[in-house]
Amino acid sequence: xxxxxxxxxxxxxxxxxxxxxxxxxxxxxxxxxxxxxxxxxxxxxxxxxxxxxxxxxxxxxxxxxxxxxxxxxxxxxxxxxxxxxxxxxxxxxxxxxxxxxxxxxxxxxxxxxxxxxxxxxxxxxxxxxxxxxxxxxxxxxxxxxxxxxxxxxxxxxxxxxxxxxxxxxxxxxxxxxxxxxxxxxxxxxxxxxxxxxxxxxxxxxxxxxxxxxxxxxxxxxxxxxxxxxxxxxxxxxxxxxxxxxxxxxxxxxxxxxxxxxxxxxxxxxxxxxxxxxxxxxxxxxxxxxxxxxx
Amino acid sequence: xxxxxxxxxxxxxxxxxxxxxxxxxxxxxxxxxxxxxxxxxxxxxxxxxxxxxxxxxxxxxxxxxxxxxxxxxxxxxxxxxxxxxxxxxxxxxxxxxxxxxxxxxxxxxxxxxxxxxxxxxxxxxxxxxxxxxxxxxxxxxxxxxxxxxxxxxxxxxxxxxxxxxxxxxxxxxxxxxxxxxxxxxxxxxxxxxxxxxxxxxxxxxxxxxxxxxxxxxxxxxxxxxxxxxxxxxxxxxxxxxxxxxxxxxxxxxxxxxxxxxxxxxxxxxxxxxxxxxxxxxxxxxxxxxxxxxxxxxxxxxxxxxxxxxxxxxxxxxxxxxxxxxxx
Amino acid sequence: xxxxxxxxxxxxxxxxxxxxxxxxxxxxxxxxxxxxxxxxxxxxxxxxxxxxxxxxxxxxxxxxxxxxxxxxxxxxxxxxxxxxxxxxxxxxxxxxxxxxxxxxxxxxxxxxxxxxxxxxxxxxxxxxxxxxxxxxxxxxxxxxxxxxxxxxxxxxxxxxxxxxxxxxxxxxxxxxxxxxxxxxxxxxxxxxxxxxxxxxxxxxxxxxxxxxxxxxxxxxxxxxxxxxxxxxxxxxxxxxxxxxxxxxxxxxxxxxxxxxxxxxxxxxxxxxxxxxxxxxxxxxxxxxxxxxxxxxxxxxxxxxxxxxxxxxxxxxxxxxxxxxx
Numbered sequence: 001x002x003x004x005x006x007x008x009x010x011x012x013x014x015x016x017x018x019x020x021x022x023x024x025x026x027x028x029x030x031x032x033x034x035x036x037x038x039x040x041x042x043x044x045x046x047x048x049x050x051x052x053x054x055x056x057x058x059x060x061x062x063x064x065x066x067x068x069x070x071x072x073x074x075x076x077x078x079x080x081x082x083x084x085x086x087x088x089x090x091x092x093x094x095x096x097x098x099x100x101x102x103x104x105x106x107x108x109x110x111x112x113x114x115x116x117x118x119x120x121x122x123x124x125x126x127x128x129x130x131x132x133x134x135x136x137x138x139x140x141x142x143x144x145x146x147x148x149x150x151x152x153x154x155x156x157x158x159x160x161x162x163x164x165x166x167x168x169x170x171x172x173x174x175x176x177x178x179x180x181x182x183x184x185x186x187x188x189x190x191x192x193x194x195x196x197x198x199x200x201x202x203x204x205x206x207x208x209x210x211x212x213x214x215x216x217x218x219x220x221x222x223x224x225x226x227x228x229x230x231x232x233x234x235x236x237x238x239x240x241x242x243x244x245x246x247x248x249x250x251x252x253x254x255x256x257x258x259x260x261x262x263x264x265x266x267x268x269x270x271x272x273x274x275x276x277x278x279x280x281x282x283x284x285x286x287x288x289x290x291x292x293x294x
Numbered sequence: 295x296x297x298x299x300x301x302x303x304x305x306x307x308x309x310x311x312x313x314x315x316x317x318x319x320x321x322x323x324x325x326x327x328x329x330x331x332x333x334x335x336x337x338x339x340x341x342x343x344x345x346x347x348x349x350x351x352x353x354x355x356x357x358x359x360x361x362x363x364x365x366x367x368x369x370x371x372x373x374x375x376x377x378x379x380x381x382x383x384x385x386x387x388x389x390x391x392x393x394x395x396x397x398x399x400x401x402x403x404x405x406x407x408x409x410x411x412x413x414x415x416x417x418x419x420x421x422x423x424x425x426x427x428x429x430x431x432x433x434x435x436x437x438x439x440x441x442x443x444x445x446x447x448x449x450x451x452x453x454x455x456x457x458x459x460x461x462x463x464x465x466x467x468x469x470x471x472x473x474x475x476x477x478x479x480x481x482x483x484x485x486x487x488x489x490x491x492x493x494x495x496x497x498x499x500x501x502x503x504x505x506x507x508x509x510x511x512x513x514x515x516x517x518x519x520x521x522x523x524x525x526x527x528x529x530x531x532x533x534x535x536x537x538x539x540x541x542x543x544x545x546x547x548x549x550x551x552x553x554x555x556x557x558x559x560x561x562x563x564x565x566x567x568x569x570x571x572x573x574x575x576x577x578x579x580x581x582x583x584x585x586x587x588x589x590x591x592x593x594x595x596x597x598x599x600x601x602x603x604x605x606x607x608x609x610x611x612x613x614x615x616x617x618x619x620x621x
Numbered sequence: 622x623x624x625x626x627x628x629x630x631x632x633x634x635x636x637x638x639x640x641x642x643x644x645x646x647x648x649x650x651x652x653x654x655x656x657x658x659x660x661x662x663x664x665x666x667x668x669x670x671x672x673x674x675x676x677x678x679x680x681x682x683x684x685x686x687x688x689x690x691x692x693x694x695x696x697x698x699x700x701x702x703x704x705x706x707x708x709x710x711x712x713x714x715x716x717x718x719x720x721x722x723x724x725x726x727x728x729x730x731x732x733x734x735x736x737x738x739x740x741x742x743x744x745x746x747x748x749x750x751x752x753x754x755x756x757x758x759x760x761x762x763x764x765x766x767x768x769x770x771x772x773x774x775x776x777x778x779x780x781x782x783x784x785x786x787x788x789x790x791x792x793x794x795x796x797x798x799x800x801x802x803x804x805x806x807x808x809x810x811x812x813x814x815x816x817x818x819x820x821x822x823x824x825x826x827x828x829x830x831x832x833x834x835x836x837x838x839x840x841x842x843x844x845x846x847x848x849x850x851x852x853x854x855x856x857x858x859x860x861x862x863x864x865x866x867x868x869x870x871x872x873x874x875x876x877x878x879x880x881x882x883x884x885x886x887x888x889x890x891x892x893x894x895x896x897x898x899x900x901x902x903x904x905x906x907x908x909x910x911x912x913x914x915x916x917x918x919x920x921x922x923x924x925x926x927x928x929x930x931x932x933x934x935x936x937x938x939x940x941x942x943x944x945x946x
Contacts, residue, residue, distance in 0.1 A: 134639030137904040137911075139866035142884075146644070146900055149888040150651040226765050230870060233767050234885065249768060253874075256771060257779050267768035275763035282759070355831055380837070388834035395832075400825035404924060405847050415833040448923035464833065 022211075025287040032283020038276035042269070046092035053086035057243050066259055075265045078251070088265050091243030096273070098158050098238070099225030105163030106224070107217055110170025115201050117171065118178035129175075132168045140165045144227050148236045158237045162227045166220055173216045177209045211288035218281035222274045229270050245270045300369075301471055301504050302329040302352065302391075307366030309347050309528075312359060319575045321347045323528040325366070329472065334498065334505040336515035336536070338551070339525035342572055345508045346396070348525075349474045351376075352506075353393060354383045370472075389419040392465040393474040397481045398457035402449040408460045409435065409445030412467055419468050434463040438493060455486035459493065466497050472504045479514065491517060512555060516540060521608075524548045527572055527583040534609030544611040546590050582614065590615060622926075626916065633908045638690075640904040644897045645686050655891040659703045676703065689897075699901075700894035704886070709898040712883060717902065719789070719879035723798055723871065724864040730803030731810050731864075732857060738807070739814025744841060746819065754811060761808020766867050770801040770874045787876040798875045802867050806860045813856040817849035824848070851922050858914035862907050 026032055045052070061081035069076040075084035117128040135143060148161035181187060182205075190200050229246025231237030238244035240251060245266040252262030309322040322344040329335055337345050350356045352368055354375060368375040370391065375383065392415075395401040402411060412431035417424055432442035438459040449457055458478065465473060478494065479487040495518060498505055507518055515522050516536060523533040524545065532545040543549045550568035570587035573579060579586070585595045595614050602610045655678070656669040673679050677688060692698040699709040742754035777797060778786045785794050821827065822845050830844045831837075869881030876882075880899050887895035919926040 130635065131639065133636050134643060137636050137640060137907045138900060139862050139903065139907065141866045142869065142900065142903055145869075145884070145888070146647060146896070149896070150647040152652065222763070229765060230767065233765075234870065234873065236888075246765075246767075249765075249771070253771065256775060260775055260779075263768075263771055263775075267765070267771065270768060271760075271764050274765070275760060278759050278763050353832055355828060384834045384836065386834070387832055393832045395825060395829060397825060401829045403826040403830065403844055403848070405922060407923075414830070414835065418834050448927070450924045450927060461829075464829075 022287045026283055029283040029286065031279050032287070035276040035279025035281075035283065038272060039280055042092065042273050042276070043096060046089050046096055049086065049089035049093060053083060053089060055083070055086065057086045057090035058082065058241055059086070066255075068259075069261050069265075076259070076261045078262060079255070084262065084265050087243040087248060088245070088269055091245050091248050091266060092269060092273075094155070094238050094242065094244040095225055095228055095246070095270070098155060098162070098228045098244075099221055101159045102162035102224045102228065103166060103217060103221040105159060106166030106220070107170050107213070109163070110167040111174050111206075111213065113167065114171035114174030115178060115205060118175045118182060119197065119201055119205065121182075128171070132171055135165075135168050140169075140223070141227055141230055144231060145234065145236065148231055153236055153239045155238065158228060158231060161231070161237075162224050165227065166224060169220060170213070170216060173212050174209050177212060178205050181205060181208050215281060215285045215288060218277060218284055222277035222281065225270070225277075226274055299330045300328045301331050301371065302327075302506075303369040304328075304348070304352070305367045305369070307348065307351060307368065308364045309344070309351055309356065310362050310364050312362055317576050320578055321361075321528055321575055322351070323578070325525075325529060327523060327530065327533070329504050329506060331471075332502050332504055333521065334507060334519040336519035336522040337506060337508045337525055338510060338512060338515060338522060340510055340572065342575070343525045344528040345525055346476050349393060349476050349506065349508055352474060353387055353391060354378070355387075355393075385419070388415045388470070389468045390470055391472045391474065392468070392470040394458075394461055394465045394476060394478045396477040398454055398461050399481065401461050402457055404449055407446045407448055408440075408452065409442075412445075412460065412464045415464055415467050431463075431467065434467045435460070437466075437497070438463040455482055455490065458482060458486075458490055462490070462494060462497070466501065466503070469501050470503060472506065473498070474506045474508070476508045477510070478507075479511070480509070487514075494518070512540075512551060524551070527578060528575065529583065530612065531584065532609075532611045532613075534606070534611075538606055538609040542606070542609075544605050544609070544616050545584075545613045546588050546615075547584050548611075622916075622919065625919075626912070629912050629915065633905075633912070636908055637901065637904060640901060641690065641897070642686070644900060645682060645689075648893050648897075649682050651891070651893075653891065655703055655893065658891045689894075699898040702895045703892045704890045704895070709894055712895065713880070713898055713902055716878060716880050716883045719877050720865065720868045720872065720881060721906075723795075723802065723868045723877065723879060724861060726795070727799045727802035727806060727868075728857070728861050728864050730799060731806035731860060734803070734807035735810025736814050736853065739811040740818055740841065740846065742811065742815045743818035743822065751815075754815070758808045758812035758815075761805050762812065764805060766801055766805055767870050767874055769805055770797070770871055773797050773801055774874075787874065789875075789877050794875070794877075798868075798871050798877060801871055802864050805867075806864060810853070810856060810860060814849065814853055817852045818845055821845045821848045847921075851918065854917050854921065855914055858910050861910050865903060865906060 049057075059082060061077070063081065064073070064077055065079055065081045067073050067077040067081075069084075073083055073085065075088060077083055078087070113128055113132070117125045138146070143165040144161045147164055148158060151157035151161060187200065187204060190204055195203075228237055229244065229249070232239070232244045232246035233250045235250065238247050240247055248266035249263055249270075252259070252266065255262050304325060304327045307322055307325040308320070311319040311321055313319070325344070325348060327335070327337075327348075337348065339345050347356065347361070350361075351363055352370075352375065356363065363376055366376070370386065375386070378386075402408065406414075409428055409431045412434050413424070413427040416422065416430045416434075417427035420427070420430070422430065428445070432445050435442050435445050440456060440459055440463070444451075449460070452460065458481075462478070465475075473494075475494065479490055482490060491514060494505075497503070505518070507515065509515060519536050521534065522536050522539050523530045524539075524547065525531070526547050532539065532543070532548045539548065540552075543552055547568070550566070553566040554568065556565055568587055569589075573583055573586060579596075581598055582588070582595045582600050588595065600612050600614045600616075602612050603616045604610050605616055654669065654673075655676075656664070656672045660668055660672055677685055680688070689700065692700065697710060699713070701708050702712060738754050738757075742751045745751050774786055774797065777784045784797055788794050826848075827840060827844050830840050835844070868879060869884060871877075872879040872881035873885060880902065884896060884899045886892065887899060
């Protein structure tokens with residue numbers, strides 16, 4: 001018994017030191033830290049929307065319509081004289097929040113499904129994987145569009161629609177590595193001492209697939225944000241007057257010829273946030289799994 | 295030593311691996327070696343001694359970066375290989391000097407049939423059509439004991455020993471003057487090892503090929519080689535005829551290697567080991583590299599690098615204590 | 622090989638059945654009355670009821686599903702559109718070519734740019750060429766396609782006036798939509814190609830090829846790229862599926878009459894049969910693409926081919942295989 005405890009302790013130390021090593025690698029990675037810096041800046045700006053634009057996103061000023069970006073209105077104003085700065089910041093809140101929440105939802109469901117599937121194998125695995133095959137045969141965005149069209153627009157519905165479309169990705173991320181680990185001796189050992197299934201899953205299996213989950217989560221959030229804004233761009237998801245980056249772009253499209261800044265501001269915002277997440281996510285992958293690095 | 299007899303002559307070769315993380319790793323230091331026509335030389339040493347680096351340097355196959363030849367010359371038939379341009383060295387690779395790599399599992403391209411892989415080297419160097427090259431490849435396969443019906447099969451359909459035969463057939467397809475064999479049997483089962491060695495021996499005799507055999511197996515050296523060079527931390531510490539070295543090893547490291555072999559004469563139950571590890575190649579001592587592990591060392595050993603001393607004809611050793619009687 | 626293909630095609634059937642079930646399930650969850658949209662809010666309740674029963678929407682969902690599947694299997698009939706009463710099969714046939722053309726042309730462009738740039742970046746690793754290629758790849762992956770499409774419109778249509786903004790009246794109208802998806806997907810394919818090339822250039826057999834005296838050109842194009850094509854094929858298949866989905870949005874922006882436009886109409890009009898048919902068509906295409914990826918593996922990689930043969934013969938390794946190993 002004591003030996004087992006010792007071993008667990010050693011395992012714990014090994015895991016912790018691997019983690020701190022990975023973090024050290026991440027901090028040394030300049031591009032990743034650059035991405036992290038942009039990410040944090042944009043997120044903080046969006047969170048501070050109340051402070052930066054206390055008037056809210058819907059404050060109209062018919063006297064200053066279509067004001068080009070300048071000193072008074074950094075990002076200009078729209079056809080109702082609303083400040084684009086406020087709309088982009090509040091819109092960012094929606095995009096980021098919905099994208100993040102959807103990924104959390106998809107990750108939770110996907111991880112549970114993937115783990116159960118790999119752990120119980122045979123019939124259970126077969127059924128779950130075939131169901132995921134069905135979802136897999138419809139491209140992510142299209143799946144989100146179909147679900148969203150059924151549920152209707154709104155924040156919660158969009159979170160559900162986008163979240164469901166990310167489930168198969170997470171399930172597969174988790175299932176592969178767990179299947180590989182399942183064959184290892186220490187899982188067999190845990191089974192022979194009659195450890196509970198849930199204990200084996202949470203204590204032995206999941207910690208070992210933490211790295212791919214973290215990476216998939218970062219890159220997945222970027223994809224979800226793209227998905228949310230695509231939905232809104234198509235007129236689903238978040239709908240005006242509530243701002244969202246994709247919705248803002250859709251709105252600005254009609255003024256593309258005369259007031260291109262209406263599109264530029266939200267367009268750059270989406271690209272920037274996804275760009276920074278990709279930089280950071282790639283850095284995370286390199287740091288957590290140095291073998292994959294090229 | 296007649297210069298004209300040498301097919302290959304390496305002079306003062308130094309190779310460094312330079313990386314940001316570890317700094318300068320001195321893999322090969324002032325390495326000199328002559329290989330005569332038709333001669334088989336064994337290059338023995340433990341992992342990390344720089345044996346493979348030497349072989350790769352001979353064919354200019356070092357990956358640069360991180361590898362870099364810092365100094366030295368490698369004369370092949372009087373021409374310095376290191377100064378050759380790409381097309382000159384390409385004519386030599388595979389035709390005049392060929393190499394057998396350590397791991398047959400990964401040395402073959404998985405998407406080409408074995409026949410095509412052998413034919414590739416023939417087509418590159420002989421003035422034949424692709425079809426004729428395939429025919430010659432079939433002959434080469436037969437030569438290593440694989441029926442030519444199997445030449446359209448892919449590496450995944452062959453076992454490790456069979457793959458190594460294919461590798462040997464490729465290496466010998468153009469009847470090279472010099473064969474570099476980098477641990478050709480290490481990755482194989484013991485039973486297959488003997489077969490592969492016999493095969494190489496036979497082919498070598500028939501083709502009168504010179505051989506540089508890299509190994510850490512002294513038994514293989516005894517069976518295959520005329521001379522043997524013992525390598526330690528990037529330099530040769532002892533070199534001489536196989537008989538002379540096996541009967542009368544002079545360098546403490548060589549002795550350590552022999553003592554680590556199981557023998558039916560000694561009655562001790564445990565094999566002897568050489569204590570300690572090879573010095574860190576990024577931080578080599580400026581004196582005898584073996585001094586930290588040497589049990590015989592005297593005070594002078596920690597002061598300067600020993601020079602080669604000839605202890606008997608053709609038997610050279612790099613040790614301050616060479617020639618002295620061992621207790 | 623043929624048996625494997627047939628087996629895979631048979632395995633598609635449950636997946637596609639699953640898709641139809643999910644689509645029906647989603648439809649059952651959808652609030653609102655399709656008759657409201659088809660006949661207008663103000664239509665008489667009796668008319669609406671008649672419309673509902675005419676389209677069989679008052680049957681239990683299971684019965685509706687059974688009728689729907691029966692028609693598809695026996696007659697290849699996907700029903701008629703709620704909005705214009707046209708048969709859906711015909712609607713799909715007339716809109717499908719636009720989408721597949723956009724997806725395939727953009728993928729072709731993406732492959733050419735992406736694979737060539739990827740090889741270049743890998744061969745010039747850690748030089749400025751590599752750096753630029755990497756920035757391009759990560760920017761391309763991060764750029765929403767609809768925003769990139771608008772940027773191209775701003776530059777080439779509005780500012781330079783070289784190309785039309787939108788519509789479908791000739792080859793000129795196709796350039797921007799194809800370029801949008803082509804350039805963005807090229808970024809992803811480039812990134813993947815670079816990684817696969819670097820990975821394979823470290824392999825022992827590459828050194829073997831060099832030791833044979835093979836030229837650097839052949840080492841790169843045959844030995845390294847030949848093996849790198851195995852993962853790259855998967856990547857290309859994934860991007861083809863992505864291009865199908867992307868085409869749906871891009872068609873909207875450039876007003877191309879493809880499946881995407883059809884789908885958006887179906888969603889706005891609550892035209893369930895039309896939406897079902899369109900999504901089903903995409904699902905079939907995706908499944909076929911997955912199959913093609915797997916089959917092309919066998920064409921490139923003899924290891925996979927051997928496995929296919931042994932699987933289809935007996936489910937286990939065949940005798941011949943065992944002897945050989």
